Amino acid sequence: xxxxxxxxxxxxxxxxxxxxxxxxxxxxxxxxxxxxxxxxxxxxxxxxxxxxxxxxxxxxxxxxxxxxxxxxxxxxxxxxxxxxxxxxxxxxxxxxxxxxxxxxxxxxxxxxxxxxxxxxxxxxxxxxxxxxxxxxxxxxxxxxxxxxxxxxxxxxxxxxxxxxxxxxxxxxxxxxxxxxxxxxxxxxxxxxxxxxxxxxxxxxxxxxxxxxxxxxxxxxxxxxxxxxxxxxxxxxxxxxxxxxxxxxxxxxxxxxxxxxxxxxxxxxxxxxxxxxxxxxxxxxxxxxxxxxxxxxxxxxxxxxxxxxxxxxxxxxxxxxxxxxxxxxxxxxxxxxxxxxxxxxxxxxxxxxxxxxxxxxxxxxxxxxxxxxxxxxxxxxxxxxxxxxxxxxxxxxxxxxxxxxxxxxxxxxxxxxxxxxx
Amino acid sequence: xxxxxxxxxxxxxxxxxxxxxxxxxxxxxxxxxxxxxxxxxxxxxxxxxxxxxxxxxxxxxxxxxxxxxxxxxxxxxxxxxxxxxxxxxxxxxxxxxxxxxxxxxxxxxxxxxxxxxxxxxxxxxxxxxxxxxxxxxxxxxxxxxxxxxxxxxxxxxxxxxxxxxxxxxxxxxxxxxxxxxxxxxxxxxxxxxxxxxxxxxxxxxxxxxxxxxxxxxxxxxxxxxxxxxxxxxxxxxxxxxxxxxxxxxxxxxxxxxxxxxxxxxxxxxxxxxxxxxxxxxxxxxxxxxxxxxxxxxxxxxxxxxxxxxxxxxxxxxxxxxxxxxxxxxxxxxxxxxxxxxxxxxxxxxxxxxxxxxxxxxxxxxxxxxxxxxxxxxxxxxxxxxxxxxxxxxxxxxxxxxxxxxxxxxxxxxxxxxxxxx
Numbered sequence: 001x002x003x004x005x006x007x008x009x010x011x012x013x014x015x016x017x018x019x020x021x022x023x024x025x026x027x028x029x030x031x032x033x034x035x036x037x038x039x040x041x042x043x044x045x046x047x048x049x050x051x052x053x054x055x056x057x058x059x060x061x062x063x064x065x066x067x068x069x070x071x072x073x074x075x076x077x078x079x080x081x082x083x084x085x086x087x088x089x090x091x092x093x094x095x096x097x098x099x100x101x102x103x104x105x106x107x108x109x110x111x112x113x114x115x116x117x118x119x120x121x122x123x124x125x126x127x128x129x130x131x132x133x134x135x136x137x138x139x140x141x142x143x144x145x146x147x148x149x150x151x152x153x154x155x156x157x158x159x160x161x162x163x164x165x166x167x168x169x170x171x172x173x174x175x176x177x178x179x180x181x182x183x184x185x186x187x188x189x190x191x192x193x194x195x196x197x198x199x200x201x202x203x204x205x206x207x208x209x210x211x212x213x214x215x216x217x218x219x220x221x222x223x224x225x226x227x228x229x230x231x232x233x234x235x236x237x238x239x240x241x242x243x244x245x246x247x248x249x250x251x252x253x254x255x256x257x258x259x260x261x262x263x264x265x266x267x268x269x270x271x272x273x274x275x276x277x278x279x280x281x282x283x284x285x286x287x288x289x290x291x292x293x294x295x296x297x298x299x300x301x302x303x304x305x306x307x308x309x310x311x312x313x314x315x316x317x318x319x320x321x322x323x324x325x326x327x328x329x330x331x332x333x334x335x336x337x338x339x340x341x342x343x344x345x346x347x348x349x350x351x352x353x354x355x356x357x358x359x360x361x362x363x364x365x366x367x368x369x370x371x372x373x374x375x376x377x378x379x380x381x382x383x384x385x386x387x388x389x390x391x392x393x394x395x396x397x398x399x400x401x402x403x404x405x406x407x408x409x410x411x412x413x414x415x416x417x418x419x420x421x
Numbered sequence: 422x423x424x425x426x427x428x429x430x431x432x433x434x435x436x437x438x439x440x441x442x443x444x445x446x447x448x449x450x451x452x453x454x455x456x457x458x459x460x461x462x463x464x465x466x467x468x469x470x471x472x473x474x475x476x477x478x479x480x481x482x483x484x485x486x487x488x489x490x491x492x493x494x495x496x497x498x499x500x501x502x503x504x505x506x507x508x509x510x511x512x513x514x515x516x517x518x519x520x521x522x523x524x525x526x527x528x529x530x531x532x533x534x535x536x537x538x539x540x541x542x543x544x545x546x547x548x549x550x551x552x553x554x555x556x557x558x559x560x561x562x563x564x565x566x567x568x569x570x571x572x573x574x575x576x577x578x579x580x581x582x583x584x585x586x587x588x589x590x591x592x593x594x595x596x597x598x599x600x601x602x603x604x605x606x607x608x609x610x611x612x613x614x615x616x617x618x619x620x621x622x623x624x625x626x627x628x629x630x631x632x633x634x635x636x637x638x639x640x641x642x643x644x645x646x647x648x649x650x651x652x653x654x655x656x657x658x659x660x661x662x663x664x665x666x667x668x669x670x671x672x673x674x675x676x677x678x679x680x681x682x683x684x685x686x687x688x689x690x691x692x693x694x695x696x697x698x699x700x701x702x703x704x705x706x707x708x709x710x711x712x713x714x715x716x717x718x719x720x721x722x723x724x725x726x727x728x729x730x731x732x733x734x735x736x737x738x739x740x741x742x743x744x745x746x747x748x749x750x751x752x753x754x755x756x757x758x759x760x761x762x763x764x765x766x767x768x769x770x771x772x773x774x775x776x777x778x779x780x781x782x783x784x785x786x787x788x789x790x791x792x793x794x795x796x797x798x799x800x801x802x803x804x805x806x807x808x809x810x811x812x813x814x815x816x817x818x819x820x821x822x823x824x825x826x827x828x829x830x831x832x833x834x835x836x837x838x839x840x841x842x
Binding site (some may be wrong): 038043 | 432433434435436437438439441443444445447448451456457458459460461462463464466469472473476480547583634636645699700702704705706707708709712713714715717718719720723724725726727728729730731733734737738767768781782783795819823
């Protein structure tokens with residue numbers, strides 16, 4: 001049982017825009033035990049769209065087309081599907097009445113074009129669009145001797161999702177042997193993908209019935225486990241088992257065993273320790289604070305802090321001695337330590353976190369002139385303890401160095417709290 | 422002359438990962454005057470991949486396949502292309518020697534699998550991979566009576582781009598009547614897409630030879646103009662003409678007439694006025710500062726500031742009277758004004774910018790308890806002037822409110838500087 005997803009729309013054949021509906025649809029189809037074998041992106045040309053749908057029907061059991069159901073001349077999914085299936089379109093009076101009603105409610109005369117939205121494939125069930133104007137269509141038919149399901153959905157992601165959830169998921173579920181899916185997501189920071197794979201592959205490869213995906217990026221490794229079974233309990237048991245064994249292998253490298261973000265985990269640990277955090281950021285310029293405050297409820301444990309981009313603000317907001325900056329340079333272990341302690345004392349938090357680095361592309365100034373781009377110092381100050389400082393040498397461009405510096409700061413703070421626990 | 426882009430790799434048929442190479446390839450093909458008519462994403466199954474390449478060759482003149490050129494059993498693009506074209510693969514001794522050499526240099530014995538990377542389609546030119554191990558292949562052939570170009574490129578974006586630039590662009594250019602492409606990008610903030618379209622469509626629709634794309638998102642509208650002609654000057658003249666007329670229509674709503682970001686434009690204007698900026702952010706928690714400091718060289722005009730997430734930091738870092746916060750509430754016009762003035766004075770900058778808002782999902786506290794989620798106050802203080810405050814009511818979730826608040830702050834500052842100029 002395989003599926004193909006077709007995205008119809010010329011804008012997705014430009015360098016500027018991508019199909020994103022297919023990620024959602026893939027997740028939903030997988031949950032029903034159906035694998036996606038092909039995705040096709042095609043423009044508004046009737047001949048191209050018709051041939052794409054025809055090919056999809058020939059090679060897949062379930063075909064979902066998104067887009068091209070609007071009222072304009074560029075919206076040709078209905079005609080193309082009719083051509084591919086070899087069935088006529090008929091104008092559905094109920095659908096037409098609904099479209100007239102919507103225009104009437106808004107006291108607008110319906111442009112004649114809109115009647116096209118009432119054209120329905122012979123044999124199709126109409127899928128009402130609760131959040132937009134284009135109705136969808138659901139065809140369950142036999143082509144040759146094979147059962148084929150063809151679903152036409154609107155392109156706007158909100159309309160597509162609402163329609164799929166309310167009117168397709170159940171219909172599809174009834175068409176297949178019922179499956180239940182369970183997922184687990186383990187997350188690790190700042191560890192090489194090859195190391196994770198070498199240590200975990202011997203475990204997850206033993207679980208043929210669990211699909212494992214390793215994703216790496218932005219200083220993080222994610223291990224996704226997905227299993228689909230006849231009962232929810234059975235599926236859950238399998239993903240929990242493999243996740244549990246991988247957790248035992250990777251230990252504290254795993255910051256999240258149920259998908260929480262690193263920021264959420266750090267905030268949670270601060271809360272459990274009855275700590276509050278303040279940050280002094282130089283090169284990251286607010287990125288770390290922004291990540292923490294993106295979490296709802298973060299204000300309970302994160303007080304804020306200072307963006308000490310200019311050197312004089314390091315003194316003004318975190319009491320770093322001006323002569324220390326002049327001799328050691330703003331990117332130095334001494335300044336990172338003073339910043340972490342200073343911001344903690346000035347804000348009255350129990351934990352202070354600091355980042356200072358040379359993010360590039362230009363070099364540092366004064367005593368930092370000779371220091372390499374990518375040099376980072378991270379300071380962590382706990383009340384009643386001398387601040388600890390970590391030196392890193394990161395590679396990459398400005399964006400990468402800033403992102404990874406903030407990632408290291410969060411991960412170092414997490415590990416420091418684990419140690420103290 | 423149309424192209425199809427095929428992305429090979431089962432990971433792109435999961436809910437987690439998308440093909441991104443096709444955006445780069447589309448832009449490059451468009452620049453050569455070739456439109457992309459189909460994109461196909463297919464997994465590692467040989468039979469699926471072979472049929473996808475066969476279909477692509479039948480319906481497109483240029484077919485570019487990315488991925489599946491590695492050494493593992495899952496890398497089957499070579500075999501699939503051979504099957505689709507009906508030509509044999511031969512092991513290329515030069516390529517094989519190169520692979521052996523690379524392993525020898527790293528003092529590693531070559532795993533026998535890697536020899537597969539030396540399998541070359543009969544008639545293909547080998548494309549060297551300067552940044553990775555998988556060589557590419559370029560086939561220029563005749564199928565039926567039609568000329569077909571099939572290019573196999575490695576999946577990793579860096580390798581793909583380097584290989585395309587060094588070894589494909591020139592070859593393709595020689596194959597087609599030479600075209601030169603010019604682009605212009607106009608950007609606007611916080612204006613409805615429908616308004617932009619209504620005002621600009623009568624202009625850009627007059628330029629049949631210029632492709633216009635309107636993109637909306639994250640509080641910004643982008644108008645992309647692309648034109649491809651026999652000479653660079655001719656193409657440039659056309660995009661400059663349509664861009665110039667659209668600029669005249671939209672006036673100061675356009676913040677960028679050559680693609681610069683809003684942050685870059687604001688920093689540039691600060692520089693022209695010999696101003697320096699400091700920011701006090703509450704609900705945005707560093708997002709605004711982070712956006713400004715992401716621009717290289719921003720330290721000349723942006724000093725930093727404070728993330729005054731906790732109320733007592735508003736007093737500690739920006740001298741907002743504690744009793745003002747207690748009576749007016751932290752999300753109030755009075756506090757926004759005091760924050761903008763306070764951060765300017767405390768940092769010694771000439772401009773102070775402040776944001777305070779209820780980002781949700783929870784309500785505010787104290788006097789803010791009854792205020793709606795999405796209420797935003799933005800303060801701007803210029804030296805020697807009373808701070809101006811703008812009230813906004815934004816909709817959406819926490820992320821959207823924070824992003825749009827930072828967008829409004831930058832746009833308001835830009836407009837204020839325009840006024841003063």
